[in-house]
Amino acid sequence: MSQSTAHTAAAPQTSLPRTAIIGVGSMGGAILAGLRDPAVRIERPIAVTTHSAASAAAFEGAGDLVVFAAEATADANQRAVQGAGLVILGVKPWAIIDVAREIADALEPGAIVVSVAAGVPTRKIEEVLPESVSVVRAMPNTPSLIGRGVTGIAGGVSASADAIATVRRLFETVGSVLVVTEEQINAVGAVSGSGPAYLYLFAEEMTAAAIRLGFDREQASLLAQGTIAGAAELMARSDEDPTQLRRNVTSPKGTTEQALNVLQAAGWAELFDRALAANVRRSEELAAE
Structure with missing residues (x-):
């Protein structure tokens, strides 16, 4: 932009x-x-x-x-x-x-x-x-x-x-x-306006996955949601961009790398493009109504 x-x-x-x-x-x-x-x-x-x-x-x-x-x-x-x-x-x-x-x-x-x-x-x-x-x-x-x-x-x-x-x-x-x-405002809505909901959905799914690993809900919430909140605050305070912050956590051939490989193999880039496009499309539909 x-x-x-x-x-x-x-x-x-x-x-x-x-x-x-x-x-x-x-x-x-x-x-x-x-x-x-x-x-x-x-x-x-x-x-x-x-x-x-x-x-x-x-x-x-x-x-x-x-x-x-x-x-x-x-x-x-x-x-x-x-x-x-x-x-x-x-x-x-x-x-x-x-x-x-x-x-x-x-x-x-x-x-x-x-x-x-x-x-x-x-x-x-x-x-x-x-x-x-x-x-x-x-x-x-x-x-x-x-x-x-x-x-x-x-x-x-x-x-x-x-x-x-x-x-x-x-x-x-x-x-x-x-x-x-104004031509860009719907895209702003797709990224930041709706963005908190995307993060909360991630928190929901990560919490649910922790429960499936055997933790109770309180423990899962602490592990998943506390980690997400802390990581977001670290990103806000850091001079490093998200790519470098991710690299800081990811040791070559380590456990984090294995998990990230699974996530990225699911096509996150294409998934985000589709999600944001759907958001913008709905804003355009509302404008036409």
Whole structure:
């Protein structure tokens, strides 16, 4: 992705504008957690909307938030975005256009609308919003919950360089950011957006294999999942790339080499290509629906 630019997580140097998050599920909640860090420079309070009053009650007493429950307030989304320079749409892909249409008249001129929905192109969102509003797509992942996310962002035709820079600062609060073209955003989703699930599947299978070797579930979890978590942290802290880290563990003609030979003989490269292609294809299908 030669046109992409990467940015590593860092505290934003410029304050973020007043922000509204429509929907605080797993991803919206992760973004909110990053923004609420006291070190983040953002105009407070942050406005959020939830579907139910019970979900809204979870934020009771949070002085840095204004919370609206759609279940209790019919115009919750419109009220939340009033005065906001940055609006994050954290709802499901099927609801994005309806929510964008719902808030269109309440948006501030010049506001930036960020969609984290897979498969919904910016042009479809732009069609229902005022011309003065910028639209940016973002593809974050769940490690954003602990500040270790990787997010790809791509601006629509309405988005200026300043708008993209603002969204970049937003997601730097929860990890690292890669700026790409919109043609690349589905591929970002296939690699990093869905990537945690691939690793968790590996952990599931490695744990199950340890159980089949005779360990109980607690022992298998410690051996398999603890090793995966530790290896990932070592990779994050090391100056060496994954290839060299693998070589460091693999003695010639040793036990690790024998296991790796079996894995690689199964055609991992082709398997990953097929898996990522299927992911991208589904995003394209969603865009066409």
